[in-house]
Amino acid sequence: MFPSLMVSVKPTLQSKEYTASVCSKMRSELDKELKKVLQLPPNELTEWLIQQGLIRAEQKCHTHLDSNYQPIPFQLGIYSDSSKFPNSGGYVWVSECCGQRHLSVFAGSIFEGVPHTPKTILKLIYHWACQTSTTNIAQWVHVTMNYIKTFHTAMRAVCIASVHEKLKGLGGDKKDVEVAIMTLGTSSNDGRLKQVKVEILGVLDQEKNIVRLFAAEPPQKILGAATSAKRDYRQILRPLADWVDKRSVIVTDLSIDRNYLLELGFPSVKQSTARSDFVLRIVEYLSSSIPRSFQNVLPALNRPLIQQYLDEISWREAFGPSPLQAFKNFVIHLAEITKLELGCKKG
Numbered sequence: 001m002f003p004s005l006m007v008s009v010k011p012t013l014q015s016k017e018y019t020a021s022v023c024s025k026m027r028s029e030l031d032k033e034l035k036k037v038l039q040l041p042p043n044e045l046t047e048w049l050i051q052q053g054l055i056r057a058e059q060k061c062h063t064h065l066d067s068n069y070q071p072i073p074f075q076l077g078i079y080s081d082s083s084k085f086p087n088s089g090g091y092v093w094v095s096e097c098c099g100q101r102h103l104s105v106f107a108g109s110i111f112e113g114v115p116h117t118p119k120t121i122l123k124l125i126y127h128w129a130c131q132t133s134t135t136n137i138a139q140w141v142h143v144t145m146n147y148i149k150t151f152h153t154a155m156r157a158v159c160i161a162s163v164h165e166k167l168k169g170l171g172g173d174k175k176d177v178e179v180a181i182m183t184l185g186t187s188s189n190d191g192r193l194k195q196v197k198v199e200i201l202g203v204l205d206q207e208k209n210i211v212r213l214f215a216a217e218p219p220q221k222i223l224g225a226a227t228s229a230k231r232d233y234r235q236i237l238r239p240l241a242d243w244v245d246k247r248s249v250i251v252t253d254l255s256i257d258r259n260y261l262l263e264l265g266f267p268s269v270k271q272s273t274a275r276s277d278f279v280l281r282i283v284e285y286l287s288s289s290i291p292r293s294f295q296n297v298l299p300a301l302n303r304p305l306i307q308q309y310l311d312e313i314s315w316r317e318a319f320g321p322s323p324l325q326a327f328k329n330f331v332i333h334l335a336e337i338t339k340l341e342l343g344c345k346k347g
């Protein structure tokens, strides 16, 4: 078993609205919809994928340009003998400029060049959205653990892109944004010695229930330095400048030196002075929900991999509180990426 497959990412911030019964009702709605799609013949499935934007609705030749120096669009064709392109039900892109050159309808999509049919890939997206256990996915969809690992890495890449694109400018004019830092570490068998693996910066938009998380290497202890030496918060707090609207009120505890917040351009800081003062939800989140996700696998993960999962957590909290929403929003976000014109020779 790959350690990365043992991280369990469960959205909890919106759990009040998404009770188990609401989620299972939405789940069966999703099951019904997907079942219909999986029963489509390959040509109709291709049409459905184009409608969803999961495969591209246009392709252009970048080698030959038209008289206005624009890339020449390919024509979508369908072979009456669908056995020629069985996975697409006969659909294929044809370029006339390149002498009837064929381009797969899956070019530039998540279905391109994979060892599985589009239906299998759709099932894998579905199980990723529903967070089916990996052993069950392997059995039900007939794919290897190694393939699931690779596939889930691709799923996370979509989450990372969407989170960076969509979850910024948290807070707003006089809106509260909670900020806290927590260490994530491992303990020895006797449960005593704790080795800090990473430090996590947690940022919570109180009103919208959006969370952003950043994993940083723990500060190096300098030999001989006084233990009371002031630490430098610049590195770990740096993402705040991108994530949070400067007009927000930063609500934090004593884990952060407020001078660094002022330095980053946040003039409005509310800091708890005593434990009883106010309770930060982000502290609760960082100390319970986050360690639970990485239970037992933390020693096998490095900082970049932990960061990938933190972004997946942010994505699921914002876009996938239930399997139905996770699937639908994932399809929308994947379609946005599929549409991007990559590898253009001319800008």
Ligand SMILES: [Zn+2]
Residues within 6 Å of the ligand: 061, 062, 063, 064, 072, 095, 096, 097, 098
């Ligand atoms: Zn061409």
